[in-house]
Amino acid sequence: MSFELPQKCDPQEELKALIILPHEFFSIGGIQASCRRILLELSDKGWGGWVVYNASQKSDVNKFHSFCLIPIEQPMSAERMTMFDYFFKSFIRHLRLDIKRHSIVREIVKNNSLGTIWIYGPFGWMLGANPISIIRFRLASRTADARLVITFGGLDSTFHRRWLGRRLLSSEEQFQAMMADVVTVPDHHLIESFPKWMRNDVMWIPNYVDTNLFSPSDDPVIENSVLFVGRLTLEKGIDIFVRAIDILNTRGLRNFRPIIVGSGVEEDKVKEFLSQKGVKVDFKGGVAQELLPEIYRQASIFVNPMRIQGIGNTTLEAMACGKCIIRSKIGEDNRPIEDGENGLLFRDGDAEDLARVIEFALKNGDIRKRIGENARRLALERFSSAIEPKAIIEILTNGLRKEKRKDKQKPRWVNV
Numbered sequence: 548m549s550f551e552l553p554q555k556c557d558p559q560e561e562l563k564a565l566i567i568l569p570h571e572f573f574s575i576g577g578i579q580a581s582c583r584r585i586l587l588e589l590s591d592k593g594w595g596g597w598v599v600y601n602a603s604q605k606s607d608v609n610k611f612h613s614f615c616l617i618p619i620e621q622p623m624s625a626e627r628m629t630m631f632d633y634f635f636k637s638f639i640r641h642l643r644l645d646i647k648r649h650s651i652v653r654e655i656v657k658n659n660s661l662g663t664i665w666i667y668g669p670f671g672w673m674l675g676a677n678p679i680s681i682i683r684f685r686l687a688s689r690t691a692d693a694r695l696v697i698t699f700g701g702l703d704s705t706f707h708r709r710w711l712g713r714r715l716l717s718s719e720e721q722f723q724a725m726m727a728d729v730v731t732v733p734d735h736h737l738i739e740s741f742p743k744w745m746r747n748d749v750m751w752i753p754n755y756v757d758t759n760l761f762s763p764s765d766d767p768v769i770e771n772s773v774l775f776v777g778r779l780t781l782e783k784g785i786d787i788f789v790r791a792i793d794i795l796n797t798r799g800l801r802n803f804r805p806i807i808v809g810s811g812v813e814e815d816k817v818k819e820f821l822s823q824k825g826v827k828v829d830f831k832g833g834v835a836q837e838l839l840p841e842i843y844r845q846a847s848i849f850v851n852p853m854r855i856q857g858i859g860n861t862t863l864e865a866m867a868c869g870k871c872i873i874r875s876k877i878g879e880d881n882r883p884i885e886d887g888e889n890g891l892l893f894r895d896g897d898a899e900d901l902a903r904v905i906e907f908a909l910k911n912g913d914i915r916k917r918i919g920e921n922a923r924r925l926a927l928e929r930f931s932s933a934i935e936p937k938a939i940i941e942i943l944t945n946g947l948r949k950e951k952r953k954d955k956q957k958p959r960w961v962n963v
Contacts, residue, residue, distance in 0.1 A: 562593055564663040565655055565693075566614070567648070567684075568600040580836060580860050581733075581754055582667050586614055596661070599651055601644075619647055649683050661693040666723075678722060685726045696729040699737055721745065734857035735882070755930045756863040760837075763869035763923060764844040771909050772804045774846035774870075776839070776861045777853070779811030784852030784875060789817050789826075790898035791852075791905060796826045800906060808834050808842060843868040848908045848915065851875070852893075852901060858883065863930050866890075866922035871915040873904050883929065887914075889921040 568582055586598070595613035609616050655661075664687060688695040724730045724745055731750040732738060738749050773792070777783045785807075792805045806829045807817075821828050834842065843849065849865035849872045856877045865872050866889070874884050876892040884890040891908060893900040908915050 562595065563659060563661050564589070564594055564596040564614075564665055565652065565661055565691075566596065566598040566600075567652075567664070567666045568598055583611070583836070584755075584757065586611055590614065597655055599648060617651055619644060619651070645680055649680070649687075652684070652687050656687045656691045659691075661688075661691040663694045663696055664688045664691065665696040665698070667698045681723055681726050688728070694728040695726065696731070697723050697727040698731045698733070699723075724749065736856050753930060754858065754860050754863060756860065756867045756926060758867045758927055758931050761840050761843065761864045761867035761926075763919075764841075766844060768847050769804055769806075769845050770847065771800065771802045772806055772845065772847045773905055773909075774806045774808070774843065774849045774865070775852075776808040776842070776849070776864075777851070777859075778809055779807070779813045779817055781813065782854050783811070784854055784896075785811070785813050785817055787852040787875075787896060787898050787901060788850060789820055789828075791850075791901040792821070792826055792828065793824045794898060794902040795906060796824065798902075798906070800909070803909075804829065806831065806842070806846065808832070808839070839864065840868060843870055846870060848873060848905065850901070850905065854895065863926060867926040867930070869919040869923040871908055871918040872922055873901070873908065875901075883925060887918070889918060889925050891918065 566582070566586070568579075582598075590612035597615045597617055598611065599617045599619065601619060652664075664684060666684065685695060687693075721741060724741060729750065730748060731752050733752065733754045735751050735753075738746050738751060741749055775785065775788050777785075779785045788805075788807075792803075795803055805826070808831045810833050818830070831842070843865050846865075849862070849870045851859055851862045851865075851872065852875050853859060854875065854877070858874075862872055862874060862884075872884070872890045874890055874892055875895040876886075877895045884892060886892040891904050893904045
């Protein structure tokens with residue numbers, strides 16, 4: 548098998564990158580949107596290369612600007628797996644996909660010089676990040692004389708919240724970090740999952756949002772509309788959201804209109820639950836990225852009930868659109884959301900509390916407006932997309948992991 552760069556981009560060898568994205572490339576999601584945005588910026592800067600990603604269905608799309616897209620079959624979701632499923636039932640399938648992924652990587656490395664091999668996003672043991680697989684990536688980067696960059700995301704399944712899952716997650720992150728030249732994380736709390744002696748080598752680069760594309764509008768909103776955007780999975784808290792909707796519907800909240808954007812493994816169960824309860828919901832399914840800003844603008848409030856610590860891209864997009872956002876409170880550190888100032892918080896996993904906060908926000912327009920304005924201001928000051936690609940390019944072109952600092956307890960935030 549052979550791969551060639553598109554004719555419209557002929558980058559120098561040090562500007563060729565191989566991106567390993569263990570997710571759908573074109574679906575709604577923070578990792579996917581962030582990766583697409585960065586690739587656009589890299590293309591404008593003269594970068595080109597390949598993106599090897601998981602795909603649940605065949606696609607005719609084979610290029611994304613100056614990057615060739617190479618899809619492989621999507622592995623089984625860990626969302627509803629039992630321990631037996633996770634360790635045994637899906638092992639053969641994941642092994643086969645892992646072999647296929649590395650055969651593609653080997654072919655690219657053999658025929659091309661690379662500047663960077665970049666594993667972007669959550670990449671657990673069963674998604675191909677077992678020790679042998681990571682060692683292969685390390686060897687491939689050495690063969691190509693390229694930097695190995697790994698970007699960790701949040702915990703991506705309910706399995707990882709179990710005791711054994713947390714131990715595996717911690718050990719896999721540490722092993723991957725030891726193999727990498729550069730390690731980045733999108734949320735500062737993720738640095739704490741690494742031993743203290745490793746934290747100095749972990750870069751904190753927060754997620755960012757295009758504040759020009761996602762911006763407020765003077766058009767009227769849909770009265771009493773409550774918006775959820777994201778994968779319909781348990782870690783995203785879709786079950787909490789629909790139970791809160793049912794509670795508000797039972798209370799007879801006037802003209803209440805919930806809107807759900809996205810799809811996922813829980814979709815059928817969500818629809819069945821709401822149908823049994825007689826709750827009307829506007830299901831929009833998967834939506835193209837360019838259509839999302841208008842959906843955010845039309846909503847009265849935005850809810851992100853995910854069980855994963857961190858702010859999340861959809862929350863940033865809603866904040867950039869000047870929306871009052873409601874977020875689950877996980878632990879003591881929920882930065883940068885300040886309850887009552889630039890957002891509203893509810894107790895994690897508590898549908899009753901979420902229903903209470905939603906009702907409070909819908910009945911207090913002045914507070915909702917003030918929070919939305921503060922959220923927009925925060926998005927402009929801290930999370931503008933003009934910053935992130937520059938930091939990523941700096942990491943890809945410089946061996947920042949070799950730089951040492953004296954204050955090893957503080958996470959490093961790459962500023963440019």
